[in-house]
Amino acid sequence: MRAVVMGAGSWGTAVAKILVDAGTPTTIWARRPELAAQIDAEHTNTDYLSGITLPAGLHAASDVAEVLPDADIVVCAVPSQSLRANLTDWTPYLRPDATLVSLAKGIETSSLMRMSEVIAEVTGVGSERIAVLSGPNLAREIAEEQPAATVIACPDDARARALQDAFKNAYFRPYTNTDVVGCEIGGAVKNVIALACGMAGGVGFGQNTLATIITRGLAETIRLGITLGADMQTLAGLAGIGDLVATCSSPLSRNRTFGARLGEGATMQEAQAATNGQVAEGVKSCTSVRALAEKHGVSMPLTDAVHGVCHNGMSVTDAVSSLLGRSTKPEVYHD
Numbered sequence: 001m002r003a004v005v006m007g008a009g010s011w012g013t014a015v016a017k018i019l020v021d022a023g024t025p026t027t028i029w030a031r032r033p034e035l036a037a038q039i040d041a042e043h044t045n046t047d048y049l050s051g052i053t054l055p056a057g058l059h060a061a062s063d064v065a066e067v068l069p070d071a072d073i074v075v076c077a078v079p080s081q082s083l084r085a086n087l088t089d090w091t092p093y094l095r096p097d098a099t100l101v102s103l104a105k106g107i108e109t110s111s112l113m114r115m116s117e118v119i120a121e122v123t124g125v126g127s128e129r130i131a132v133l134s135g136p137n138l139a140r141e142i143a144e145e146q147p148a149a150t151v152i153a154c155p156d157d158a159r160a161r162a163l164q165d166a167f168k169n170a171y172f173r174p175y176t177n178t179d180v181v182g183c184e185i186g187g188a189v190k191n192v193i194a195l196a197c198g199m200a201g202g203v204g205f206g207q208n209t210l211a212t213i214i215t216r217g218l219a220e221t222i223r224l225g226i227t228l229g230a231d232m233q234t235l236a237g238l239a240g241i242g243d244l245v246a247t248c249s250s251p252l253s254r255n256r257t258f259g260a261r262l263g264e265g266a267t268m269q270e271a272q273a274a275t276n277g278q279v280a281e282g283v284k285s286c287t288s289v290r291a292l293a294e295k296h297g298v299s300m301p302l303t304d305a306v307h308g309v310c311h312n313g314m315s316v317t318d319a320v321s322s323l324l325g326r327s328t329k330p331e332v333y334h335d
């Protein structure tokens, strides 16, 4: 099987390395020809993964028509809100039997769709050929070959197992699952909760606050996930609690870092500037996650608070007061 990774940001580049190190012939597509040339000739991606040497066997190109027609596995590695537009360009070049794998962790703001739904709608590909890869996978740690696991979810279990073979290597261990909804909701909501954890850290709160936000963030994730048909086991697994803990705790997380800047008093523009052009998905997805929850009658107070800070001019201290001022209740995940 041949793979192409569409997007040469930090995670796309790390995933291309994973695939080559797993023995899967892989090409990476970069929008900018100069970045493709750097990866191809110098085996580095200094903009996104400085200091990492990429495998010599990783080929890079910037022409969609060159890279897509050969690919059995098409890995979608662009930010959530740009996936639809990118897919529209890619669709004419897809092989009729290709498997599409989504890496993006977000909910489309314009449609409230999950990424696998966007892929199905734009490409017309059946859900059995669409998979999601999600887990506690901070790109830099994996590019450094630190051991990690992930989940590859696809309604077609045989296809998930074929992908598992294509991605598994000495430092990266994929588990299969058929619960696409659970993986996608876990991935999208944890970015919003990581923003909240960053904000708390930024104002100077410690580990008790962090653990409280992670745990109640998980309760929100479970409420929304179960309502949308997710399996509780997925949310208790790598793509749920696993990714939530990694992202909420790590200074490598763009979402947590963005939240920390806001907690320290930066404006949205200043926090955005500090991301060096990389995506902090939760900033946009807090709007769509909140709208999705509202549509389904699910209460998500942490998501509401993050949305208030990011989009309604609320201060972090006011957000904390609004959360602690709510009526008390038993500790359950459902309302």
Ligand SMILES: NC(=O)C1=CN([C@@H]2O[C@H](COP(=O)(O)OP(=O)(O)OC[C@H]3O[C@@H](n4cnc5c(N)ncnc54)[C@H](O)[C@@H]3O)[C@@H](O)[C@H]2O)C=CC1
Binding pocket: 007, 008, 009, 010, 011, 012, 013, 030, 031, 048, 077, 078, 079, 080, 082, 086, 103, 104, 105, 106, 137, 138, 139, 140, 277, 278, 279, 281
């Ligand atoms: N970086 C990480 O540690 C991880 C990221 N993810 C998810 O993977 C997805 C991609 O993330 P990264 O590679 O980290 O993002 P990034 O911000 O580092 O790179 C995004 C890539 O997409 C390309 N792109 C194509 N069209 C674009 C457009 N219209 N607007 C902006 N960028 C465009 C950019 O040129 C760039 O190569 C996100 O949904 C993210 O949440 C998932 C797991 C780990």
Ligand SMILES: O=C(CO)COP(=O)(O)O
Binding pocket: 105, 135, 136, 137, 138, 139, 191, 194, 243, 246, 247, 252, 253, 254, 255, 256, 279, 280, 281
């Ligand atoms: O998804 C991630 C880790 O699994 C990366 O999180 P950030 O996008 O916040 O860096």
